[in-house]
Amino acid sequence: MGPLLTLEVHAVMRAAVYAGAATVESSLDLDRSTATIEVAVAGWSWEGQRYPWLESCKDRTIYYWSGTTFLPAARFTTSLIKLVPTEWGPPTFEIDGIKMLPTAKVSPYADAERKVGLIHPRGKVVLDTCGGLGYFAAWCLKGKAAEVLSYEKNPDVIWLRGLNPWSPATGSGLKLVQGDIAERIATLPDASVEGILHDPPRFGSAGELYSQVFYDHMARVLKRRGRLFHYTGTPNKLTSGRDVPNEVANRLRRAGFVAELNGDGVLAVKK
Numbered sequence: 001m002g003p004l005l006t007l008e009v010h011a012v013m014r015a016a017v018y019a020g021a022a023t024v025e026s027s028l029d030l031d032r033s034t035a036t037i038e039v040a041v042a043g044w045s046w047e048g049q050r051y052p053w054l055e056s057c058k059d060r061t062i063y064y065w066s067g068t069t070f071l072p073a074a075r076f077t078t079s080l081i082k083l084v085p086t087e088w089g090p091p092t093f094e095i096d097g098i099k100m101l102p103t104a105k106v107s108p109y110a111d112a113e114r115k116v117g118l119i120h121p122r123g124k125v126v127l128d129t130c131g132g133l134g135y136f137a138a139w140c141l142k143g144k145a146a147e148v149l150s151y152e153k154n155p156d157v158i159w160l161r162g163l164n165p166w167s168p169a170t171g172s173g174l175k176l177v178q179g180d181i182a183e184r185i186a187t188l189p190d191a192s193v194e195g196i197l198h199d200p201p202r203f204g205s206a207g208e209l210y211s212q213v214f215y216d217h218m219a220r221v222l223k224r225r226g227r228l229f230h231y232t233g234t235p236n237k238l239t240s241g242r243d244v245p246n247e248v249a250n251r252l253r254r255a256g257f258v259a260e261l262n263g264d265g266v267l268a269v270k271k
Contacts, residue, residue: 001165002065003028003035003046004073006085010057013039029165030062031089060084062091064163073163081156083164090166093133093157100132100201102264109166113139116197118267119227121145124194127221129181130209134161136197137176138168148174149193151181182208185217192221196228203244210248215255222270228257231265 009026016024017039028035028046038045043052054063054070062083063070073083082094088107093100101108112135119126121143128136131152140148152158155178161167170176177184196218200209208214218228230252232245249266252259257268 001029001163002067003051004030004163004165005054005057005063005070006030007057007059007061008085010054013037013044014053017041027089030085030091032165062163073160075156075159077156079154079156081154081160083160090135091133091164093160095154095201098202101135108133109135109138112136113142114263115229115231115265116140116143118229118262119195119197121195125149125192126195126197127188127193127218129185129196129198129218130200131161131176132157132199133164134167134174134176136199137174138166140195140197141168141173145173145195150174150176151179151184152176153178153180182206182214185214185221188217188221190220191223194223194226196222196226198228199231202233203242210244210251212251212254215251215257219255219257219270224270226270228252228268228270229262229265230268234264 012026013024022038024037024039025034026037027033035046043050062073062085064073075081079096084092084094086092086103090107090109092103092108102111116136116139121140123144123146125147126140126145128148128150131137131150137148137150158178168174200206203210222228230248232248245261245266249259249261252266252268256271258271259266259268
């Protein structure tokens with residue numbers, strides 16, 4: 001994987017040049033590690049390769065090396081999909097400007113660690129319904145899950161995973177499938193998983209992933225006493241006109257779960 005640049009890192013490198021330094025310590029992989037970078041007025045070098053300065057480096061943008069130039073880590077097919085830096089290191093991503101992971105008070109990576117811990121992944125086959133950047137899957141693997149079956153509908157999001165050093169690699173217990181879990185869940189065998197992580201887009205853009213039919217399928221594929229965490233967010237009831245977390249909990253109960261609100265989602269156990 002080539003170097004990744006943000007406005008903050010680019011500014012640190014440029015400041016080192018202005019200060020007359022020949023090298024600077026910074027991160028070229030979104031704070032996973034620290035690198036020694038050679039800097040000069042004409043450009044900079046890392047691991048024996050020369051790179052140019054960016055003519056324009058924008059905030060809230062991550063740039064990747066294409067082999068000839070630095071480009072924003074973003075694609076527009078049917079929606080604008082963009083990898084976005086955070087103060088924590090692990091990035092979030094946006095779809096048409098809508099942030100898909102919490103970052104205001106906690107790292108999205110640490111947030112995933114807490115939620116994965118709720119389903120006790122050790123030794124289990126886990127269904128990750130909406131894979132995103134793969135942070136749930138990463139913590140399942142760290143938590144010694146036997147297998148993680150992860151679905152991601154959007155090929156551009158999967159492309160972002162390939163750029164993101166915090167996203168887990170497939171193999172070694174992780175199977176990543178490009179597909180719509182709303183359709184694919186009907187093909188999964190009964191009682192074939194022991195834990196589920198469900199982090200769908202907001203209700204207004206993916207209502208099928210909040211439906212009674214979908215919850216019935218999750219109950220069908222989950223073994224008895226299996227655990228499910230369903231992210232709902234905390235939409236304002238006064239502005240949205242809906243109490244989404246409690247609506248979700250009630251539908252899950254009708255599907256055969258014992259369900260309770262937990263943080264920004266619902267934790268459920270199949271009866």
